[in-house]
Amino acid sequence: MSIPLSPPPVAHRETHPLRRLAMAAWLRQSLQQVLPPLLGILLFLFLWALLAARSEGLPGPLVTGQAALELFADPFYDNGPNDMGIGWNILHSLGRVGAGFGLAALVGIPLGFAIGRFAFLARMLAPIISLLRPVSPLVWLPIGLLVFEAAGPASIWVIFISAIWPIILNTAAGVASVPQDYLNVARVLKLSEYKVLTRILFPAVLPHLMTGIRLAIGVAWLVIVAAEMLTGGIGLGFWVWDEWNNLNVAHILIAIVIVGLVGLALEQSLLLLARRFDYHS
Amino acid sequence: MDKFVELTRVGKHFETRKGRFVALREVNLDIARGEFVSLIGHSGCGKSTVLNLIAGLLEPSEGGLICNGREIDGPGPERAVVFQNHSLLPWMTCLGNVQLAVDKVFASRSKAERRERSEAALRMVGLDHALHKYPSEISGGMKQRVGIARALVMEPKVLLMDEPFGALDALTRAHLQDELLRIVGQTRSTVVMVTHDVDEAVLLSDRIVMMSNGPAATVGDILTVELPRPRERLALANDPLYHQYRGAVLEFLYQRQRRPAA
Numbered sequence: 101m102s103i104p105l106s107p108p109p110v111a112h113r114e115t116h117p118l119r120r121l122a123m124a125a126w127l128r129q130s131l132q133q134v135l136p137p138l139l140g141i142l143l144f145l146f147l148w149a150l151l152a153a154r155s156e157g158l159p160g161p162l163v164t165g166q167a168a169l170e171l172f173a174d175p176f177y178d179n180g181p182n183d184m185g186i187g188w189n190i191l192h193s194l195g196r197v198g199a200g201f202g203l204a205a206l207v208g209i210p211l212g213f214a215i216g217r218f219a220f221l222a223r224m225l226a227p228i229i230s231l232l233r234p235v236s237p238l239v240w241l242p243i244g245l246l247v248f249e250a251a252g253p254a255s256i257w258v259i260f261i262s263a264i265w266p267i268i269l270n271t272a273a274g275v276a277s278v279p280q281d282y283l284n285v286a287r288v289l290k291l292s293e294y295k296v297l298t299r300i301l302f303p304a305v306l307p308h309l310m311t312g313i314r315l316a317i318g319v320a321w322l323v324i325v326a327a328e329m330l331t332g333g334i335g336l337g338f339w340v341w342d343e344w345n346n347l348n349v350a351h352i353l354i355a356i357v358i359v360g361l362v363g364l365a366l367e368q369s370l371l372l373l374a375r376r377f378d379y380h381s
Numbered sequence: 382m383d384k385f386v387e388l389t390r391v392g393k394h395f396e397t398r399k400g401r402f403v404a405l406r407e408v409n410l411d412i413a414r415g416e417f418v419s420l421i422g423h424s425g426c427g428k429s430t431v432l433n434l435i436a437g438l439l440e441p442s443e444g445g446l447i448c449n450g451r452e453i454d455g456p457g458p459e460r461a462v463v464f465q466n467h468s469l470l471p472w473m474t475c476l477g478n479v480q481l482a483v484d485k486v487f488a489s490r491s492k493a494e495r496r497e498r499s500e501a502a503l504r505m506v507g508l509d510h511a512l513h514k515y516p517s518e519i520s521g522g523m524k525q526r527v528g529i530a531r532a533l534v535m536e537p538k539v540l541l542m543d544e545p546f547g548a549l550d551a552l553t554r555a556h557l558q559d560e561l562l563r564i565v566g567q568t569r570s571t572v573v574m575v576t577h578d579v580d581e582a583v584l585l586s587d588r589i590v591m592m593s594n595g596p597a598a599t600v601g602d603i604l605t606v607e608l609p610r611p612r613e614r615l616a617l618a619n620d621p622l623y624h625q626y627r628g629a630v631l632e633f634l635y636q637r638q639r640r641p642a643a
Contacts, residue, residue, distance in 0.1 A: 279468075281464055281466065281468035282468065282470060284438055284456075284462070284464065284468065285464070285468050285470070287437075287438060287455075287456045288436065288438070288456045288457070288458060288460070288461065288462050289458055289481065289482055289485045289486075289535075290456070290457055290458060290485065291481075291485060295485075299470070299473075299481060300470065303470070303472040304472075
């Protein structure tokens with residue numbers, strides 16, 4: 101009996117089903133990833149279409165999509181202050197959020213550090229913070245209008261006041277929860293207050309701080325649309341109100357999606373940033 | 382005996398919500414230069430409190446502490462501490478953690494020399510391969526080595542160790558004890574170590590300070606360990622003297638200071 105020297109081609113045939121199996125598993129996995137959200141969106145669109153077909157004023161998904169295509173064909177036109185492209189409106193809203201939020205960070209972070217580090221200050225400010233924190237940010241709008249006598253600064257002021265609480269409170273909680281061991285290391289080394297701040301407190305607090313910032317920007321983005329509706333001018337909120345006055349409901353629906361998407365993008369980018377700064381102890 | 386570290390009638394109490402808690406009373410202890418002293422006792426006997434008092438992290442309620450002819454008032458790098466749970470800063474590499482100490486204590490030296498000191502300290506504890514690793518990337522034993530390197534690099538007058546190997550497994554602990562024996566033999570450091578491990582105390586110490594149970598704990602007895610140095614773990618295992626010391630500590634802990642049923 102002779103034994104063939106070359107290996108039988110069985111081995112080749114064996115890899116095929118295996119690879120096919122792996123392919124199938126991959127396909128199944130990605131399908132499991134993609135299918136449920138896709139199904140959710142389709143269901144939503146279907147219900148929307150159903151609702152729109154039975155209602156008089158509410159445009160359906162197709163009409164809205166058409167309007168969105170037209171809208172985004174030229175997002176940056178400028179026909180005077182009351183008629184600007186959607187891109188400008190988004191940018192103006194983002195600008196106000198950025199300014200108000202930036203100011204809140206500028207004031208809130210050092211204040212949070214001070215409150216966390218000095219118990220006296222914490223007890224001094226506790227009643228004020230507890231009282232003011234639950235107040236709806238929009239209540240501050242008239243105060244802003246009174247003080248600044250202009251809509252733009254007033255809405256930035258509202259953003260500032262709504263964003264500052266999560267920043268202060270999370271920073272302070274972070275400072276207060278820095279492990280005593282780390283501070284003992286600093287004490288044994290006799291580190292200067294500056295070194296303690298930069299080498300120990302700040303890195304230890306950073307994850308808490310990022311949480312505060314994330315919450316703050318979320319609140320800020322929620323509030324800006326409402327504030328702009330009241331103040332007018334230019335911005336997403338004003339745009340929504342304007343389209344309501346024009347009875348252009350499709351545009352209002354588009355605005356809802358835009359606000360959602362921009363909020364999501366802000367949140368996700370900050371989460372990414374937070375992960376970058378997170379250390380694992 | 383020259384008194385390098387001197388505790389005179391030291392007492393410490395804490396004010397708690399339930400009133401005053403007396404942790405220590407009438408603690409008298411003299412430690413000579415280059416001596417290795419262990420504090421042993423049941424948990425809650427205030428041995429860590431004694432260590433923290435010497436470190437200056439706590440202030441005594443009564444009595445006084447003197448180190449090298451000066452009263453201890455607050456912590457400082459001349460009394461370096463190896464903390465129980467290593468206390469490395471997680472956002473710095475091993476080298477960074479050691480460098481933080483070097484940059485403070487040897488601020489006047491050149492950058493290159495400071496760097497060399499840090500690397501040498503990590504080399505001494507056998508971690509030259511992990512300079513740029515973060516604490517989360519290394520094992521518990523390695524973390525504790527970095528903690529020891531960070532303390533030793535300050536060239537402290539007294540090295541204070543608070544159950545430095547308590548959280549480690551038995552094999553790693555034995556290994557680090559051997560290394561500590563070698564390092565202390567080299568540097569001739571004065572060491573005060575808190576431990577609850579009888580073998581560890583006998584193996585490493587010149588004297589073992591046995592503390593009575595708290596509250597109001599104090600020095601119960603002091604055992605002088607006259608085993609010749611350098612000491613070898615394996616050789617000691619069959620040394621009758623070693624077992625005699627071991628027996629004496631055990632007798633103190635489990636007969637004279639039997640822990641009330643917890």
